[in-house]
Amino acid sequence: MNNYKYRITDELIKKKLKGKGAVLIEGPKWCGKTTSAEQIAKSILYLAKPDEVKQNLLLADLNPSLLLEGETPRLIDEWQVAPKLWDAIRFEVDHRNMEGQFILTGSSVPADQAEILHTGTGRFAWILMRPMSLFESGESNGSVSLKSLLDHPQQIVGMNLLDINKIAFLVCRGGWPRATFLEDEIALEQAYDYYDAIVKSDISRVDGVKRDSERVKQLMRAYARNQGQSVSYEKLKQDMISNDNDSLDSDTILSYVRALKKIFVVDETPAWNPNLRSKAAIRMSDIRYFIDPSIGVAALGVGPNDLIKDLNTFGFLFESLCMRDLKVYAQALNGNVYHYRDNTGLECDAVIHLRNGSYGLIEIKLGGDSLIEEGAASLIKLRDNIDSTKMNRPSFMMVLIGVGKYAYQREDGVYVVPIGCLRN
Template sequence: GGWPDAVTGSKKNALRRAIQYVETIIQTDISSVDNIRKDPVKVRDLMLSLARNTATVATVKTIRDDMVRGDADNALSAPTIYGYLNALERMFVVEDLPAWSPSLRSKTTIRTSPKRHFVDPSIATAVMRLTPGRLLKDFLFFGFLFESLCIRDLRIYADGNDGQVFHYRDANGLEADAVVVLNDGRWGAVEVKLGTKEIEEAAIHLRKLKERINTEKMMEPSFLLILTAGTYAYRREDGVLVVPLACLKD
């Protein structure tokens, strides 16, 4: 993640810029957006919880429990948390990823909870004060942030093509990290994998999702795509595309 002005500057200044932005949100901006004062300590706790739950379907209850951490007497109520989240959304700080509800061949129940995302994953790292070195020591969390980075870029490219981005998750545990849907009905499913060892499993998930879609009511997918942090793009024998995130612009 990052900001345009930070790309050409030093790493230190880029990190400082993101932290300053987060501090401005916490101390002043979130209260001014709706002229309702909000406790900066609670705002920080909320943003920390959102950062820890990046790219997950964490509910408000999950977030509240994470914020409490043994201090239930000072916990925010669920309606107050919703108010804080609404303010962050109005400020374009958070942008949850809605669930996709396609027509399926079977009566499988589709989960409808959105996935939690900041508009840019650098906000998550800034609120947690993570340096690149510390982040690389937590590969699991790094994977969630990489997924959030991919979602950010997919949204940008989809918006430029009159499209939207969703995620898919059903009661049988089948998931797709992103589904790009254009206004004309074309769609494609995306899995995000930071490492190469998970590519085969991701391809299986994408093919299963394709099989579950009722193509009498919907189009066949325009693509099945695995986004990676790799170097080379290629098409597998099963037709699934494996593409580095940096290649999306091409």
């Protein structure tokens, strides 16, 4: 593809192919799964190609091995259209006894799991692909490496070129690869088109259950208003009731959220459970986020100028953007992203925790000296509350900001890093 932009996931796909017979790349529509896989694959089967889909489904039933013939790694695009292929691929992997045979892409979980007999354990590797981070789309200059921060650098140097207007635009545009090539006004429409597709079609097509489009809109607005919080389904229901004349129950809300998860629209963040010196009770609820901040923007019906005028909403949506980028970067480092909340009110927006036990503590602030001070104080308090006799001390503490000219280290050891400087 002309003008292909490198994805951090590219190297992860290649790495996984060296150790497994098949790699499944999952993620929301339009995030670039197929395009990335096309760069690596040696042959391709587009299962959902309109003039071939009926034939492909017939062959998947009668003779699936024919669909799997081709130079390897062979890309099976939108594999969930024919779930029976899963077991056929597993069988081929076993009998070929070679790594790197297949790449599968999927923008939803198969509606009929009963057609899959085996889990794929030992044969498949799973990768969740998110929309582009700012480093991948070219808006972050990458002068500060998250990996380097985890390796205990002595100092950092970085200059941020993004101002508040650009940050507002990037939150609204999102990380949809195609949007990064378009004029600004047209690029902003892409998230709204994506939102419309979810509401009108995708949320019902994922499992064949017809869902009320107005209720989907209400749920997504409620979700957007509660991003960055650990609200219950009951709270989401109450948020929706004022806009719904009919009765609602929590089971209905749960079924709608599950459908959104199946099409990778929401990307909730689990709690981190460290060893503490105190007896504070850690709150274990997930924190709610969309997989891209632009989905929340579309659900709320706002744009860059609206965010500039409403810094509170801007702050929550900026946090969502940062969480997206941190998850992209952490995945490349064999790490995960968590949050911390306890019953004393102490919190940490993001904890990057690697498999080797190293971790970093991050507070996210849109910008401003007072907010940076507040974030740094919270990080230091959490660090001092961690029992270092039972686990490592944090490799770094960071206040991740949107607006600010430089990346630097404070005298108390806390790093201040603009999102426009960060990379994996």
